Amino acid sequence: MTMSPIQQADQFFVTSQHRFVSYLPAEFQSLTSAILSVIAIVLVFALLFAITTVLERKGLGRIQNRYGPNRVGPAGFFQPLADGVKSLTKEDLVPRTADQMVHFLAPVLLVTAAFLAYAVLPVGRNMVLVNLNAGILYFFAVGSLVELAVFMAGWSSRNKYSLLGGMRAIAQMISYEVPLVLASVVVIMAAGSLSTVSIVDMQASYTGIWPHWFVFTPWGFAGFILFMIAATAESNRSPFDLPEGESEIIAGYYIEYSGFKFALFFLGEYLGMFATSGLAITLFLGGWAAPFSFLTWIPSYLWFFAKLLLLIVIFIWIRGTLPRLRMDQLMSFAWQFMLPMTLFNLFVAGVWHFMPSGIVRWLVCIALLVAPAILLSRSLKQGKKFAVRHYRFAE
Amino acid sequence: MFGEGILKGLAETARNFLGSYVSKKRLTTVQYPEQRLPQIEAYRNFPFLVYDGDDWQQGLRCVSCFICEKECPPKCIIIEKSTDKKPDAVGKLQFYPKVFNIDVSVCMSCQICVEVCPFDAIKMDTDFELSSTDRFSGLLWDKKHLAKSNEHYHKIHPTEAAAVDAQLAAERAKIAAKTKATAEAKPATPTPPANANGAGPNAANQPVPTATEK
Amino acid sequence: MTVTFLILAALTLAGTVAAMAMRNLxxxxxxxxLGFAGLAALYLLLGAQFVGFTQILVYVGAVAILAxxxxxxxQSAIPAMQSIFSSFWVAGSVVAxxxxxxxxxxxxxxxxxxxxLPPVEAAVHPIGDALMHGYVLPLEIMGLLLxxxxxxxxxxxxHEKRRTP
Structure with a gap:
């Protein structure tokens, strides 16, 4: 097997894993290669978590005209190390009335579920842990475990704020899982496959220098925006961070966690964000494919992580900009705007599929998307009347 | 329209983000341990005992009258009065505080002790780095720790210190003039009676003190 | 009977038995x-990916949360202090x-x-085809019903909200 240097660079990790495994006896080979891939995923994404925390703190600082962390190491970039040492050496406090076992298992389950999702994310050409037939389904199935972990944390702490936070988080996650799945269904319709690998393969071709990413179609663009909004809500990030709203319920469901367990919650939250961003990249932004045909010489995994970093930066930017929503705003946005829009988007994807290609198809699809978006946002705006609010259970 | 406000907000935060790299004026943070802001003269944090002269034990203005201990709202001042009298900075025999402790962790920096002190013996300091690794004895400051010279007072609060010194000098001059007058009125009397301030017999022979330092 | 099957079967059984035996609901x-998840893993072991993942999505993600x-x-948070065995346990075990x-x-x-049986190709594609062609009417009726x-x-x-002015 001969490969050009570009291909060699692209497939460096794949071939080196194969070479290492080939030294082992045959019965251990598949197991060892799986373990190696898992270790690589855990290490790379935990490292990305560390980098993201410091980037986020510095970025938010600059947005607020502050320095951000700048003490540990050059320009403060070793701050995650100090944070890690701190959270490891902190006392692990468990409330006396807490349900000890469930309290302990909740962060473990959360991080496990968050890591499981990475099994179907193709981070590069031939770089996926398992190419499942039902990859997308697997992703969402594993994602639903997070809700259980959040419930366990909120319930077992025996604290009213943690219970409120857990219920908020579950209500929010269930509400936004519907638009999240429906927004990704358009890609499944277009690709005709649930496998993440074949979805990326479909987008990795070019017309001239332009790629065939799904985001460059009307339904793909709308789907991407809707998916990212739902992903922000799924990962409990600002402006949808009500479950941990510091001003109302202190830290939500992880209020009674300290030390390393708290760090695990933090890790799980960021891993969830990376995983949904990775899925958005896989579905809409061409996965590991280069954005222009003349840039394909750059290794595929670098493209994946560059896109991931871009999405993380957008997440941080949005966090630094938007204030937190209120619970009823959050819910009405999910059910009165996101859900109808994703359903319209499904319809538009069907229209796109059956119309002959050309400028007319573009105009029709854009009109079919923009009109309901304007109407829905208008109706949401008009529905807002300032009046005395009635609370059903608090009188 | 739809999403316009969000885009405006994103543009604003982006301008802040990029602007903080371009103009130093935006970053108002002072890198504290290395850089410090100039101290404001009116700043005050924690009381200290003023002494005149060079010897802190002799020069303490405090005569342990207990007013500050009684007035202190959180009761952080502990005083024990001496049984004997010692000459103070101007040589007058005075009671002195055998023990004068202030608990840093209890003090609430209200400055009431300063306001009630009739002898200008206790004043507010500007030192705010009071942390200690020993939370019991490290935060209970004794007489030695609390005593600071009048020069120090002049350094941190020059206007106020000058006013205090002038007032003290005026009072001392008045007393000196009074004792001198009584001494002249009854020259035959060997020992003039001690006046209200407890001026000793040799107070009359003292040279009139001016502003103590400078 | 592979090791994987044994582990998963033990996990499933342990989960379901614990569900009956524990005091706190x-x-x-x-x-x-845990039993549901073990069952899903057993489906996956049989090569039925769609069923396995749907099991996780529906039972672990939705039914468990609902329950x-x-x-x-x-219920109150404090578990009841009565025995987990009902007084009819002899009759119950006979019936079981x-x-x-x-x-x-x-x-x-x-x-x-x-x-x-010959190994069945239980991939997602044939299931989707069957649902969208052969069984499209039952699917639609189910959708309507739901x-x-x-x-x-x-x-x-x-209803309650309408009553309050």
Whole structure:
């Protein structure tokens, strides 16, 4: 097997894993290669978590005209190390009335579920842990475990704020899982496959220098925006961070966690964000494919992580900009705007599929998307009347 | 329209983000341990005992009258009065505080002790780095720790210190003039009676003190 | 019988037994969730990816959360101090044994266990094809029924709000 240097660079990790495994006896080979891939995923994404925390703190600082962390190491970039040492050496406090076992298992389950999702994310050409037939389904199935972990944390702490936070988080996650799945269904319709690998393969071709990413179609663009909004809500990030709203319920469901367990919650939250961003990249932004045909010489995994970093930066930017929503705003946005829009988007994807290609198809699809978006946002705006609010259970 | 406000907000935060790299004026943070802001003269944090002269034990203005201990709202001042009298900075025999402790962790920096002190013996300091690794004895400051010279007072609060010194000098001059007058009125009397301030017999022979330092 | 099967079967059994034996109802639901997850893993072991992932999505993601919420809303947090065995446990176990015997007898009689089936391709594609072509009418009827149920639930929940001015 001969490969050009570009291909060699692209497939460096794949071939080196194969070479290492080939030294082992045959019965251990598949197991060892799986373990190696898992270790690589855990290490790379935990490292990305560390980098993201410091980037986020510095970025938010600059947005607020502050320095951000700048003490540990050059320009403060070793701050995650100090944070890690701190959270490891902190006392692990468990409330006396807490349900000890469930309290302990909740962060473990959360991080496990968050890591499981990475099994179907193709981070590069031939770089996926398992190419499942039902990859997308697997992703969402594993994602639903997070809700259980959040419930366990909120319930077992025996604290009213943690219970409120857990219920908020579950209500929010269930509400936004519907638009999240429906927004990704358009890609499944277009690709005709649930496998993440074949979805990326479909987008990795070019017309001239332009790629065939799904985001460059009307339904793909709308789907991407809707998916990212739902992903922000799924990962409990600002402006949808009500479950941990510091001003109302202190830290939500992880209020009674300290030390390393708290760090695990933090890790799980960021891993969830990376995983949904990775899925958005896989579905809409061409996965590991280069954005222009003349840039394909750059290794595929670098493209994946560059896109991931871009999405993380957008997440941080949005966090630094938007204030937190209120619970009823959050819910009405999910059910009165996101859900109808994703359903319209499904319809538009069907229209796109059956119309002959050309400028007319573009105009029709854009009109079919923009009109309901304007109407829905208008109706949401008009529905807002300032009046005395009635609370059903608090009188 | 739809999403316009969000885009405006994103543009604003982006301008802040990029602007903080371009103009130093935006970053108002002072890198504290290395850089410090100039101290404001009116700043005050924690009381200290003023002494005149060079010897802190002799020069303490405090005569342990207990007013500050009684007035202190959180009761952080502990005083024990001496049984004997010692000459103070101007040589007058005075009671002195055998023990004068202030608990840093209890003090609430209200400055009431300063306001009630009739002898200008206790004043507010500007030192705010009071942390200690020993939370019991490290935060209970004794007489030695609390005593600071009048020069120090002049350094941190020059206007106020000058006013205090002038007032003290005026009072001392008045007393000196009074004792001198009584001494002249009854020259035959060997020992003039001690006046209200407890001026000793040799107070009359003292040279009139001016502003103590400078 | 592979090691994987044994581990998964033990996990599933342990989960379901714990669901019956535990005192705290929330613990029971969590243990039951473990049983669901073990069942899903068994489906996956049989090569039925779609069924396995749907099992996780529906049972672990939705049913468990629903059960947990219902229990939390209706029960107090302190578990009841009565025995987990009801007073009719002898009769109950006799009935259970009888049901199990009938089921086992029926399965053994059917010749299903001894029959060696050709491996079925249970991928997502054929399932989707079957749902969208052969079984499209039942699917639509199910969808209609569920929508009607959902609207009914919403109406029931709205009722109280309409009464308050």
């Amino acid at each position: 929330i613990h029971c639901v969590l243990a039951l969730t 947990v919420f219902v229990i939390m809303m209706t 044994a009888a049901v199990f015997a009938v089921l086992a007898w029926a399965i053994c009689r059917s010749g299903f266990a001894s029959q060696v 929508t009607a149920a959902m609207i009914g639930a919403v109406v029931l929940a709205m």
